[in-house]
Amino acid sequence: MPAKGKHRRPKSSAFSRGLAVAGTGGAALVLPVIATTAASAQTAPQSTPAAKTSAAAPALAKKAGTTTYSVVAGDSLSKIADQLNVTGGWKKLYKDNRKVVGDDPRLIHPGLKLTIGKKAKAAAASDRADRADRSKRTTKLTPAKSAPAAKPKKTYSNDLDGWIKESLDVMAKHGIPGSYDGIHRNIMRESSGNPLAINNWDSNAAAGTPSKGLLQVIDPTFFAYHVPGTSMDSYDPVANITAACNYAADKYGSIDNVNGAY
Structure with a gap:
């Protein structure tokens, strides 16, 4: 009776599936077979695109503890004050830079240098100090006027x-x-x-x-x-x-x- 044929493929371990036998004159040389796996088939992950940069920062320059803003096209005092969070808004910005801007706060032009914050405060403080100093000098130069002496009460003879x-x-x-x-x-x-x-x-x-x-x-x-x-x-x-x-x-x-x- 013919022997029963094996219809099921014998199981092999992962290790045996990865080996191949090569004849070398009677000796068996076991070589690893490099299988192409799903992982190896994957391509290198693409690099994450750089985050978008924020909007261009205001044209500010700091020097000696002061902040200067250079006016660009499309600027207005109101817009600049909002961008830089100027306390007091555009009116304070105009007040601090009146000599630079001129009499009309609407007429600012690209390239105009506006002083923000510290320098304006320092200038105001310096101006107050100058006025106080001038007042002191004037006081020293101008002698204080003494109060007029009270006139003695007029007397009359009792006759x-x-x-x-x-x-x-x-x-x-x-x-x-x-x-x-x-x-x-x-x-x-x-x-x-x-x-x-x-x-x-x-x-x-x-x-x-x-x-x-x-x-x-x-x-x-x-x-x-x-x-x-x-x-x-x-x-x-x-x-x-x-x-x-x-x-x-x-x-x-x-x-x-x-x-x-x-």
Whole structure:
């Protein structure tokens, strides 16, 4: 009976599949067979393309702690301020570079050099320091003006001459006319210079309002024509004179126009 044929291919290990036997005069030489695998068939991975570079950076130049920007075509102060995050925006940028830009902030041109930040602040600080220094120099050169000395208070003698002179000064402040001679003349006629003189016999006295003082003024007239700043006592020499002169100015134009009983 014929032997059963083998219909299944005998298994071989991965190692045996990778070997080949070569005859070398009776000796078996085992050589490795380099198989072309899927891994070897793969091509080298392609290099990753370089990341795209960012947009061109603003044309900035730093020197000695300052930052300068060179204006390019299409620039505006607003655009530059936004790009560089300028605190205060385009107005601050224009203020710091006014001498360079000129009077119109819209008229900037390529190549114009704008100072950003530190230098502008330093320039402002330097300008303030210069002004302070000039102020100090001016202060040193210009002597301080001393306050005018207070005028000593005017004094008057406690007699007829002093009373008339003080009355005239009070009258001048209130615009009441009268002269030294006119006052003196009427005082001598009315009271002979006695500030405590009183008339107890005329019609005024009969009515209960006797004439009093240097210029013989009755109380109703004294209080009606009393001058502020003087005593409310009708016997007071200065108060009596100024009230009488105020009355005479109202009735006769001035005490100088009075030459008799009034």
